[in-house]
Amino acid sequence: MPERIPTPAEIKRWRQYLADERAEAAVYRDLAKRRDGEERAILLSLAEAEGRHEQHWLGLLGGHAGPPRRASVRNRLLGLLARRFGSVFVLALAQRSESRSPYATDADATKAMAADESIHEEVVRGLATRGRNRLAGSFRAAVFGANDGLVSNLSLVMGMAATGVGSKVVLFSGIAGLLAGALSMGAGEFVSVRSQRELLDASTPTQVTLTAAPSLDLKDNELVLVYLARGMSRDAAEHRAAERLGQFNCDCDPSLSLRPDIFEKADEHETLGTAWGAASSSFCFFASGAIVPIIPFLFGMTGIGALVPACALVGLVLLGTGGVVGLLSGASPLWRGLRQLAIGMGAAAVTYLLGLAFGSVVG
Known part of the structure; x- marks a missing residue:
C-alpha cells in the first residue's frame, strides 16, 4: 500500500497539534516544579501522556515536521502563567483547555488520544478543585464584598443624580453610601464570625x-x-x-483504646479566621468597590459627564470580577463577565428610573 502523502492543510493542522502538545506538556512540567508529593507525580504523568500524543503527530508528519511551530495563544498564555504563578487559575485554564480538545472529531487522532484528553480534563478538574476549596471562603468574601460595593453605590449615585440634585450632593451621598455599606458589611461579618465561633465552642x-x-x-x-x-x-x-x-x-x-478524644479539624478552606480579620477584610472589599462609582465626582466632574465614566468604570470592574469567577469555575470568562455586567447595570438602571420618577413627583 503506497505511503499516504499529507495535504498542505493536514500538515499545517498536525504541526499545530504538535506545537500545542509540546506546550501543554511544558505547562504540566512547570506546574510540577511548584508541587510535591502526589500532585507533582500526577502533573508529571500528564506531561508524559502529552509526550505520547506528540510522538503520534511526529510519526504522521515524518519529514514534514519542519522547525518548531508556535503554540496557540491560549497555550502560550498558560505556559507564561504556569512559569510565573503556578496557581489555581492556571489549573482552571488548563481544565478548560483540555475540555476543548478537537481530537474527538479529528479522524487523524486515535480514539485513545481523545479518551486521554477527556480523562485529563477530569484529572485537572480534581487538582483545580483542591485549590478552589482552599480559597473558596476568602474569594467568595472578596467578590461578594467588591461587587456589593460597586452595584449598591453606583445605584445610589445614579438614583440621586436622576432626582436632579447637585453634584456635591451626589458625591456626598456616594461617600455616605461607601462608609455606611462598608461599616455595615464589617459589622455584619464580625457578628457572623464571632457568633459562629461561639456556636462551635459550645458544640465542641x-x-x-x-x-x-x-x-x-x-x-x-x-x-x-x-x-x-x-x-x-x-x-x-x-x-x-x-x-x-x-x-x-x-x-x-x-x-x-483509652486516649483523649480527638476531633477532626475543619478543612483548611472552612477555617473561620478571626472576627476582626473578617470584619476588616469585608470593610476593605466593600469600600474598594464602592469608591469606583464616585471617582469622576471626586475629580470635579458633574451631571451626565460624571455618570457616563462612572458607569464605564464600574462596568470594566464587573467584567473583570465576572471573568475571574469564570476562570476559576472552568467556564467562559466572557460569559461570566457579561452576566455580572448585566446584573450590575440592570440594578443601576432601575434605580435611575426610580430617581427620575421621584424627582418629577417632588419637583
Missing part, C-alpha cells in the same frame, strides 16, 4: 469524661449515651465507656 465536647467518669454515680450505659451522641459506633462507645469507668484495662482493639 469537653474532656470531662477523662477525670470525672470514674467517680460518677451512674451506670455504664448512661456514659455510653455520651459517646453515641458524639457520633461513635455502639461498639466503640461501649468500649470507651468501660475504660472510662475503669472496668477493664484490655487493649483488644488499638483504635478503641
Whole structure:
C-alpha cells in the first residue's frame, strides 16, 4: 500500500497539534516544579501522556515536521502563567483547555488520544478543585464584598443624580453610601464570625469524661449515651465507656483504646479566621468597590459627564470580577463577565428610573 502523502492543510493542522502538545506538556512540567508529593507525580504523568500524543503527530508528519511551530495563544498564555504563578487559575485554564480538545472529531487522532484528553480534563478538574476549596471562603468574601460595593453605590449615585440634585450632593451621598455599606458589611461579618465561633465552642465536647467518669454515680450505659451522641459506633462507645469507668484495662482493639478524644479539624478552606480579620477584610472589599462609582465626582466632574465614566468604570470592574469567577469555575470568562455586567447595570438602571420618577413627583 503506497505511503499516504499529507495535504498542505493536514500538515499545517498536525504541526499545530504538535506545537500545542509540546506546550501543554511544558505547562504540566512547570506546574510540577511548584508541587510535591502526589500532585507533582500526577502533573508529571500528564506531561508524559502529552509526550505520547506528540510522538503520534511526529510519526504522521515524518519529514514534514519542519522547525518548531508556535503554540496557540491560549497555550502560550498558560505556559507564561504556569512559569510565573503556578496557581489555581492556571489549573482552571488548563481544565478548560483540555475540555476543548478537537481530537474527538479529528479522524487523524486515535480514539485513545481523545479518551486521554477527556480523562485529563477530569484529572485537572480534581487538582483545580483542591485549590478552589482552599480559597473558596476568602474569594467568595472578596467578590461578594467588591461587587456589593460597586452595584449598591453606583445605584445610589445614579438614583440621586436622576432626582436632579447637585453634584456635591451626589458625591456626598456616594461617600455616605461607601462608609455606611462598608461599616455595615464589617459589622455584619464580625457578628457572623464571632457568633459562629461561639456556636462551635459550645458544640465542641469537653474532656470531662477523662477525670470525672470514674467517680460518677451512674451506670455504664448512661456514659455510653455520651459517646453515641458524639457520633461513635455502639461498639466503640461501649468500649470507651468501660475504660472510662475503669472496668477493664484490655487493649483488644488499638483504635478503641483509652486516649483523649480527638476531633477532626475543619478543612483548611472552612477555617473561620478571626472576627476582626473578617470584619476588616469585608470593610476593605466593600469600600474598594464602592469608591469606583464616585471617582469622576471626586475629580470635579458633574451631571451626565460624571455618570457616563462612572458607569464605564464600574462596568470594566464587573467584567473583570465576572471573568475571574469564570476562570476559576472552568467556564467562559466572557460569559461570566457579561452576566455580572448585566446584573450590575440592570440594578443601576432601575434605580435611575426610580430617581427620575421621584424627582418629577417632588419637583
